[in-house]
Amino acid sequence: MYRFEARFHRRPMRTRTFSITLALLIATALAGCTDGDDLPDDARSEAPPISPVESPDGGATPTPPALPDEPPPGRGEATLSCVNGWVRPPEDSPRFRQPLGIIRRTTGIEVPLEVVDIRYFEGPESPPSEQGYLQVVQRWYVKLYAPDDLSFQGRFLVEARRFGRGLAAVAPYDTNGFTSPDWIGFQYESEDLESLSYEGLPGTWAGRPYDFVEGGAGLTIPGLPEEVAGCLADT
Secondary structure, eight states: EEEEEOOOOOOOOSEEOOOOOHHHHHHHHHHHHOGGGOGGGGGGOOOOOSEESSTTTTTTTSSSSOOOOOOOEEEEETTTTTTTEOOOTTTSHHHHHHHHHHHHHHHHOOSSSEEEEEEEEEEEESOOSSSGGOOOOEEEEEEETTTEEEEEEEEEEEEEETTHHHHEEEEETOOOOOOOOEEEEEEEEEOOOEEEEETTSEEEEEEEEEEETTTOSSSSSOSSTTTTTTGGTOO
């Protein structure tokens, strides 16, 4: 496992706020180029997959998380569902540090993080786009926890495009693969000022939750295209 020490000097936060970045929301809107009002009823996904809870820690159990008996593999071969394969970036590389910095920036977590598993992979946008800057999206899968704050443990998907980077979705720590309804995305609007806790997710989230696997927030567009969804197999 990997230790990622804090190098920030902001005020410590006990309640952390999460949100998908505006850049990712713009990316989805540009890639879809479809007016939701013109879609048939069966192409909509309006019901949020989870509901807020009153527990301030989102329901995460403040106990040490389960750890693998053996180190995770370092590479995955290319397949039809993971077109370019995946690799585990070296711990001292920018490709390892970049998603952790995005997670920190988005969540406000400042204590050291223990990385249990990390994968880097590339593939197309979802839905597919003919725009050159959307044909290759960099993505990271990261499973981690904070030893000094055991309420902070989860699985994260981070995405980077030419015009923006951000935290795309989160899943409870004790889940596997890329399965609905585990992975939750949050569509943030300017009026979404309140941050709420959700069972199984660390911290609090602002925005409207939706099923990142099946699609949501008005459209049944999956968060990952079929060309890369398999990159999360056996996680």
